[in-house]
Amino acid sequence: MNRQNGATGIGLLGAGVVGSQVVRVILDPDANNQLSLNGILVRDIERQRDGVPSELLSTDPEMVLSDDRNDIIIEVMGGEEPARSYMAAALSAGKHVVTANKEALAKHGDELTNLAVQNGVSLSFEASVGGGIPVLAVIQDSLTANRIESIRAIINGTTNYILSSMDESGMSFEDALSEAQELGYAEADPTADVDAHDAVYKLSILARLAFGASASPDMIHREGIRNIGAKDLRYARALGFTVKLLAIARAGPDGVRCRVHPALVPADVPMANVNGVLNAVELNGDLLGPLWLQGRGAGAGPTASAVMGDVLRIAKGMLSNGSKASERTNAPNVVDMDDLQVRYYVRLTCLDRFGVLAKIAGVFGDATISIASVLQFDADDERGLADLVIMTHPSREASMQEAASRLRQLDVVASLENLIRVEDYDTV
Amino acid sequence: MNRQNGATGIGLLGAGVVGSQVVRVILDPDANNQLSLNGILVRDIERQRDGVPSELLSTDPEMVLSDDRNDIIIEVMGGEEPARSYMAAALSAGKHVVTANKEALAKHGDELTNLAVQNGVSLSFEASVGGGIPVLAVIQDSLTANRIESIRAIINGTTNYILSSMDESGMSFEDALSEAQELGYAEADPTADVDAHDAVYKLSILARLAFGASASPDMIHREGIRNIGAKDLRYARALGFTVKLLAIARAGPDGVRCRVHPALVPADVPMANVNGVLNAVELNGDLLGPLWLQGRGAGAGPTASAVMGDVLRIAKGMLSNGSKASERTNAPNVVDMDDLQVRYYVRLTCLDRFGVLAKIAGVFGDATISIASVLQFDADDERGLADLVIMTHPSREASMQEAASRLRQLDVVASLENLIRVEDYDTV
Numbered sequence: 001m002n003r004q005n006g007a008t009g010i011g012l013l014g015a016g017v018v019g020s021q022v023v024r025v026i027l028d029p030d031a032n033n034q035l036s037l038n039g040i041l042v043r044d045i046e047r048q049r050d051g052v053p054s055e056l057l058s059t060d061p062e063m064v065l066s067d068d069r070n071d072i073i074i075e076v077m078g079g080e081e082p083a084r085s086y087m088a089a090a091l092s093a094g095k096h097v098v099t100a101n102k103e104a105l106a107k108h109g110d111e112l113t114n115l116a117v118q119n120g121v122s123l124s125f126e127a128s129v130g131g132g133i134p135v136l137a138v139i140q141d142s143l144t145a146n147r148i149e150s151i152r153a154i155i156n157g158t159t160n161y162i163l164s165s166m167d168e169s170g171m172s173f174e175d176a177l178s179e180a181q182e183l184g185y186a187e188a189d190p191t192a193d194v195d196a197h198d199a200v201y202k203l204s205i206l207a208r209l210a211f212g213a214s215a216s217p218d219m220i221h222r223e224g225i226r227n228i229g230a231k232d233l234r235y236a237r238a239l240g241f242t243v244k245l246l247a248i249a250r251a252g253p254d255g256v257r258c259r260v261h262p263a264l265v266p267a268d269v270p271m272a273n274v275n276g277v278l279n280a281v282e283l284n285g286d287l288l289g290p291l292w293l294q295g296r297g298a299g300a301g302p303t304a305s306a307v308m309g310d311v312l313r314i315a316k317g318m319l320s321n322g323s324k325a326s327e328r329t330n331a332p333n334v335v336d337m338d339d340l341q342v343r344y345y346v347r348l349t350c351l352d353r354f355g356v357l358a359k360i361a362g363v364f365g366d367a368t369i370s371i372a373s374v375l376q377f378d379a380d381d382e383r384g385l386a387d388l389v390i391m392t393h394p395s396r397e398a399s400m401q402e403a404a405s406r407l408r409q410l411d412v413v414a415s416l417e418n419l420i421r422v423e424d425y426d427t428v
Numbered sequence: 429m430n431r432q433n434g435a436t437g438i439g440l441l442g443a444g445v446v447g448s449q450v451v452r453v454i455l456d457p458d459a460n461n462q463l464s465l466n467g468i469l470v471r472d473i474e475r476q477r478d479g480v481p482s483e484l485l486s487t488d489p490e491m492v493l494s495d496d497r498n499d500i501i502i503e504v505m506g507g508e509e510p511a512r513s514y515m516a517a518a519l520s521a522g523k524h525v526v527t528a529n530k531e532a533l534a535k536h537g538d539e540l541t542n543l544a545v546q547n548g549v550s551l552s553f554e555a556s557v558g559g560g561i562p563v564l565a566v567i568q569d570s571l572t573a574n575r576i577e578s579i580r581a582i583i584n585g586t587t588n589y590i591l592s593s594m595d596e597s598g599m600s601f602e603d604a605l606s607e608a609q610e611l612g613y614a615e616a617d618p619t620a621d622v623d624a625h626d627a628v629y630k631l632s633i634l635a636r637l638a639f640g641a642s643a644s645p646d647m648i649h650r651e652g653i654r655n656i657g658a659k660d661l662r663y664a665r666a667l668g669f670t671v672k673l674l675a676i677a678r679a680g681p682d683g684v685r686c687r688v689h690p691a692l693v694p695a696d697v698p699m700a701n702v703n704g705v706l707n708a709v710e711l712n713g714d715l716l717g718p719l720w721l722q723g724r725g726a727g728a729g730p731t732a733s734a735v736m737g738d739v740l741r742i743a744k745g746m747l748s749n750g751s752k753a754s755e756r757t758n759a760p761n762v763v764d765m766d767d768l769q770v771r772y773y774v775r776l777t778c779l780d781r782f783g784v785l786a787k788i789a790g791v792f793g794d795a796t797i798s799i800a801s802v803l804q805f806d807a808d809d810e811r812g813l814a815d816l817v818i819m820t821h822p823s824r825e826a827s828m829q830e831a832a833s834r835l836r837q838l839d840v841v842a843s844l845e846n847l848i849r850v851e852d853y854d855t856v
Contacts, residue, residue: 025573025715033573126570132716134570141569142554142562145453145461145736270698270722287453287733288560294698294720305715308573 007036008315011070011095013086014077015042015049015057018100018127018307021300022074024051025308033312039064041077041086065089072314074307075099076127084108091115091123098310100127100303106201106217109208124310129202130155132302133295134309135281139209146285148210150250152423155202157277157297158186158193159225159245163262164275167233167242173226185277195224196245199260203247207334210283211249213256215334223261232347232418235377235389236264239345242272246423255333257340263423264345270294271425340397343372343422345389348407349414352379352386356412360388363410367403369395385414391422435464436743439498439523441514442505443470443477443485446528446555446735449728450502452479453736461740467492469505469514493517500742502735503527504555512536519543519551526738528555528731534629534645537636552738557630558583560730561723562737563709567637574713576638578678580851583630585705585725586614586621587653587673591690592703595661595670601654613705623652624673627688631675635762638711639677641684643762651689660775660846663805663817664692667773670700674851683761685768691851692773698722699853768825771800771850773817776835777842780807780814784840788816791838795831797823813842819850 010026012019019040026037040056041064058064065073065086073090075097077083084104087097092115099105105112105125116123126136130153139148154160158180165176177194180186192198200220207215225245236243241264249258265272270292274280279297284290296302350356357374364371370393379386392400400419408416438454440447447468454465468484469492486492493501493514501518503525505511512532515525520543527533533540533553544551554564558581567576582588586608593604605622608614620626628648635643653673664671669692677686693700698720702708707725712718724730778784785802792799798821807814820828828847836844 021715031573132713133719134566137565137570138562141741142565142737143733144740145459146733270701273698273701285560285733287449287729287736289724289730291561292720292722294722296717301715302717305571305574305713308715309570312572313569 007034009067009069009071010035010037010311011064011067011073012037012040013061013064013073013075013083015040015052016076017300018303019076020049020052021304022076022307025304027051027053034315035311036069038067038069061086065093070095072096072098072311074311075101076303076307077101078103080104080107084112087112088115091119091121094119094121096121096124096314098124098307098314100125100307102128102198102201102205106204109205110214122314124314125205126310127303127306129205130279130281130293131295131297131299132305133279133281133293133297134306135206135283135293136209137309138291138293139206139283143283143285143288143291146287148251149284149286151206151210151248151281151283152271153203153206153247153279153281154244154271154274155247155279155281155297156193156196156199156245157279158190159196159199160274160279161185161277162194163225163228163233163243163245166228166230167237170230170234172230173228194226196222196260199245199247203249203258203260206247207249207256207258211251211256212331213258213334214331215249215256215258219258219334221259221261221337225262227418228262229417231378231387232420235347235375235387236345237267239264239375239389239391240267241265241422242267243420244271244274246271248423251332252335254339255335257335257337259337259340261421263421265423266425269425271423338396338398341394342397343394343424344392344400345418345420345422346392346404346407347417348388348390349385349417350388351412351414352381352384359410359412360390360407363403363406364390364392367399367406369393369399369403435462437495437497437499438463438465438739439492439495439501440465440468441489441492441501441503441511443468443480444504445728446731447504448477448480449732450504450735453732455479462743463739464497466495466497489514493521498523500524500526500739502739503529504731504735505529506531508532508535512540515540516543519547519549522547522549524549524552524742526552526735526742528553528735530556530626530629530633534632537633538642550742552742553633554738555731555734557633558707558709558721559723559725559727560733561707561709561721561725562734563634563711563721564637565737566719566721567634567711571711571713571716571719574715576679577712577714579634579638579676579709579711580699581631581634581675581707581709582672582699582702583675583707583709583725584621584624584627584673585707586618587624587627588702588707589613589705590622591653591656591661591671591673594656594658595665598658598662600658601656622654624650624688627673627675631677631686631688634675635677635684635686639679639684640759641686641762642759643677643684643686647686647762649687649689649765653690655846656690657846659806659815660848663775663803663815664773665695667692667803667817667819668695669693669850670695671848672699672702674699676851679760680763682767683763685763685765687765687768689849691849693851694853697853699851766824766826769822770825771822771852772820772828773846773848773850774820774832774835775845776816776818777813777845778816779840779842780809780812787838787840788818788835791831791834792818792820795827795834797827797831
């Protein structure tokens with residue numbers, strides 16, 4: 001490593017909330033961390049940033065990327081481009097890269113990992129998943145003797161905050177979203193979070209590390225939470241569940257299935273009690289059994305904790321290039337949803353009259369789906385409608401989708417309001 | 429590293445339940461782990477061990493320790509001696525050591541760490557604390573940018589199983605212990621677990637890594653669970669708490685305070701819901717905030733997971749010698765209990781008559797301890813006795829001990845049955 005006076009040289013891309021926190025940690029005189037910060041790329045050089053020396057700022061990426069003193073480039077700009085190009089340039093120039101960028105890693109992880117391997121440098125991205133929770137290091141370094149069997153996680157704080165609020169107060173999705181936006185937990189354009197793109201990026205990264213599976217975002221089943229109504233949370237509670245946006249990857253005989261969708265979670269398991277903006281990851285290893293990690297999944301402090309953990313590991317010579325995928329001789333397939341077997345919660349608005357249930361049950365029967373229970377809620381006498389919630393026994397996803405499409409066509413069904421998978425827990 | 433055909437040479441000390449599992453993982457043909465097992469030290473060469481090749485067994489420690497092919501010595505014998513001597517010999521001979529031995533590490537960690545540093549090899553002991561939970565790697569490698577503020581943990585599965593059983597079924601300590609022994613969760617001589625020596629060893633190791641504090645076992649306040657009665661669990665529940673054996677280390681202005689004792693934990697925090705033989709560790713970092721880790725704290729699989737994680741990290745060249753203590757210029761003091769400020773639960777058996785409470789309250793008042801609530805339970809009319817539970821406001825430990833000693837001398841107090849500290853949670 002090209003050290004000046006024994007110090008490791010750092011170039012920083014981005015000085016927003018996270019970047020400024022990273023600067024303060026690097027420059028903390030008490031830390032004695034042997035790091036030397038040489039330059040910071042920003043868009044607006046005039047903005048006030050607490051604790052960030054203005055003489056280090058530049059709007060020219062080359063000032064940071066081409067500075068020979070920099071051993072490590074920290075990328076905390078976010079977004080796909082130009083972050084990806086800058087990271088590729090840094091790796092090609094033989095610099096280690098530490099990034100918090102889930103989108104760039106999920107979409108271009110293979111390319112960037114290969115560049116790191118080719119150039120003998122490390123690519124570290126602990127901060128890209130789970131904020132300060134060191135889930136990637138745990139998978140890569142501590143559980144290496146295990147075959148990971150499954151990952152289940154709450155890895156998007158915004159949606160978890162919204163679902164927690166809806167569950168606590170009975171408010172609608174729209175109201176809970178507005179509240180989250182006012183509190184700064186959701187962005188003005190909430191699409192990345194509420195439509196689950198963010199969680200898909202993170203699951204893609206987790207699946208690559210844990211299973212060696214090249215699960216690009218477009219291969220991961222994705223459903224967001226826009227369609228979850230206050231009624232679903234109320235009915236779920238009556239049935240002994242809550243609703244969480246889960247990211248799940250599970251190894252099976254045919255490959256790894258990756259999916260992000262709202263799920264009914266039994267109210268008495270730890271996953272159901274991860275509330276607010278917290279994140280939690282449950283890993284299952286063949287030797288270890290279940291391992292549970294929980295902490296702050298976002299924010300300047302937790303993200304800087306993960307970024308600086310990576311930086312200090314590299315400075316100590318503990319390299320990591322996220323290349324578990326390339327170590328595997330047989331990367332597993334990523335399999336689709338068709339053969340998934342879970343229980344389903346089906347909420348219908350239907351006519352409140354004799355014979356309706358027989359017709360609905362007939363559709364389930366034709367699809368060879370066994371009904372476990374039927375509950376009627378909230379009859380709307382004026383319109384002659386009732387809410388019907390059907391819980392199935394474990395059934396095949398493809399069959400359930402077929403049944404759903406037939407239910408939508410039934411004349412006695414006004415609307416198939418929601419179809420939510422149940423996540424069952426044998427173990428904690 | 430002295431590799432044969434590119435493989436890392438391994439010598440194993442001990443082939444009990446954990447050692448045999450380690451052997452099976454090393455020899456697993458699917459793992460492709462580039463490890464070569466050269467010899468196994470055992471006491472009884474005739475014993476049947478599943479999957480352990482008998483031609484590797486030896487009763488002569490030199491056969492393993494002096495074998496030049498061995499790069500790494502794995503110690504899973506347990507106990508203080510001869511394990512410590514064997515590890516010291518291996519480190520002095522320039523071999524890396526991986527151990528699951530909490531007692532040897534807690535008592536001789538400084539000596540063994542110095543030997544590792546002097547000989548340029550690593551000493552790894554993930555399996556010594558929390559079984560398969562990678563808490564040491566998280567502290568040493570991932571949270572390095574944080575100042576750790578506190579650790580709170582359930583790190584003894586036996587006592588947690590006993591307390592969980594007592595809480596669920598109302599059974600006595602003795603019955604719960606017998607049940608745990610029948611199930612194999614407690615040993616025939618349960619002293620190490622129920623008198624909290626085991627938890628003290630583990631907290632000593634955690635405190636050295638997290639704070640750089642040389643907290644040897646005899647500097648750690650230790651109380652076991654023998655004195656916890658079914659009544660305490662019942663009364664705690666009535667007050668909104670459960671009882672857990674906690675290991676706590678917290679940095680303060682004067683140093684680090686380390687203590688292991690039963691504590692009242694609010695029933696609605698995650699720590700209260702860690703049941704059975706599970707372990708859980710809550711770390712608080714200045715950047716990260718709280719991080720929660722939970723998993724199986726014992727057993728062959730989890731322990732082998734941690735041992736082999738260390739082995740594979742060393743084989744990949746990621747060295748660790750547990751020398752954070754030696755990196756610190758100012759190792760913090762370990763401070764005693766006198767200035768601890770917590771709330772207390774005090775259970776008394778006292779005379780059931782007029783004026784008793786005034787006398788008892790007088791003792792608290794003289795010690796400047798403020799009483800928060802007084803509850804009377806289970807009057808025993810025949811003997812004229814009643815159970816009195818007093819909850820205090822936060823008070824100084826030294827004052828509470830002084831008050832306890834005066835309460836024991838009061839003629840109206842038949843017995844001071846228990847004094848349990850309350851562990852308060854501001855954050856999850």
